[in-house]
Amino acid sequence: MARRGLKLMAAGALAALLTAGCAPPGVDGDLVDDWPVVAEPQSWSPVAGECHPAAYWGENSLAKYTPVSCDESHSWETFHVGTLPAERVTLPPAGGVDRAAVFKECSAEADKFLGGDWRDARLSLQVLYPTKEAWSGGARWFRCELANIDIEFPVNRRESLRDSLAGSAPALARGCYTREGDNFEPIACDKPHNYEYVGTWFAEPSMEYADLLRRASRIHRECRSLVAKFAKVPDDAAINARTGTQLLLPGRQEWDEGDRGVGCMLFLSRTLHRSMKDAGTKGLPINYR
Known part of the structure; x- marks a missing residue:
């Protein structure tokens, strides 16, 4: 199957500013290095039903989030956005049972969205999580993505995958x-x-x-x-x-x-x-x- 290659500094910049000493911003002639980096808004979360020109491969920040209408050219589609427990301290570790549980939830939602078992079709499913900075700020979402795969690579589409496996002979079925x-x-x-x-x-x-x-x-x-x-x-x-x-x-x-x-x-x-x-x-x- 082909598929995903899943893919900070504001605090450090602020600490440098606070320990630098007496000079007010700008007096050293550099107007950039004296100001803290603006953190990513923590209230932001992705939206189900949006499509994307390419996978984010771990660069899952607001700056990289550029959804398009699903009737425009795209390769991935967000079909479900889930929530992890607010009290959870860390992101689910790679390879652990917690990530397996999230993937299982995405799989079940994919089957409902498609009208059939996504594994029986030429599709790839990936899960994306917040950045570490966003997680530290309280973000607890995960997003479930689908792409139509042709041999190895995602296919550009101009329509949603919704209900694409409904019926007796879906075009995307493996065979x-x-x-x-x-x-x-x-x-x-x-x-x-x-x-x-x-x-x-x-x-x-x-x-x-x-x-x-x-x-x-x-x-x-x-x-x-x-x-x-x-x-x-x-x-x-x-x-x-x-x-x-x-x-x-x-x-x-x-x-x-x-x-x-x-x-x-x-x-x-x-x-x-x-x-x-x-x-x-x-x-x-x-x-x-």
């Missing part, structure tokens, strides 16, 4: 894929392919990223169970002989931001010209190669 190196390229399922997305397996919120990498064999087994359900074949010992699986792991940065979902794809050495959805044992016979 069949071909592979070029490390890239999976979506393709119509009636065209030659040998990969197909079947669902998402979820790791425990407390799991360490290193454990995710060490447990690949277990996750492949979980994904084969998803293949069995997707294709309507028995989920028994023979499933290993019916299909291979490909894991779509979240990157370390995505994991640290709370994403615990692993995408699962069936993989066959033979070329397919149809979806394996509900294909049964005739579609996925034993000896998938």
Whole structure:
């Protein structure tokens, strides 16, 4: 999946001014260094329903906040703004269960906003938090963002993603894929392919990223169970002989931001010209190669 690369000084400037000594502002000939930096307004918070020309990648300050109408060219959309407890002392630490809980809230809100499971579509979700300065001033919001992803990068759109997964055959749905190196390229399922997305397996919120990498064999087994359900074949010992699986792991940065979902794809050495959805044992016979 592709996705995010998530991305102070007023107090120091003021301290320098207070300890500098006797000269009033401006007498040294420099009109800039004697005045404290104006802090970011702490009452500001983002608004759901606005779109953005690009991701903020951690530069989530008011100065960087330049929303546009969703009928203008944009790549990301704020669909939900949540609130963390006012008594919380620090931002949720990267990789912890608190960030996983926030990401879970954003995921649930995304499904409601889209009219379907965002993970079943060519979409990326990211969570943005206040700057450290804003947090120190009392800001406790987090904002949930969605982007349509084409292979790896966000697509520029001129309409909202709202309800884009409603209906029986949404245009953004994940489906069949071909592979070029490390890239999976979506393709119509009636065209030659040998990969197909079947669902998402979820790791425990407390799991360490290193454990995710060490447990690949277990996750492949979980994904084969998803293949069995997707294709309507028995989920028994023979499933290993019916299909291979490909894991779509979240990157370390995505994991640290709370994403615990692993995408699962069936993989066959033979070329397919149809979806394996509900294909049964005739579609996925034993000896998938």
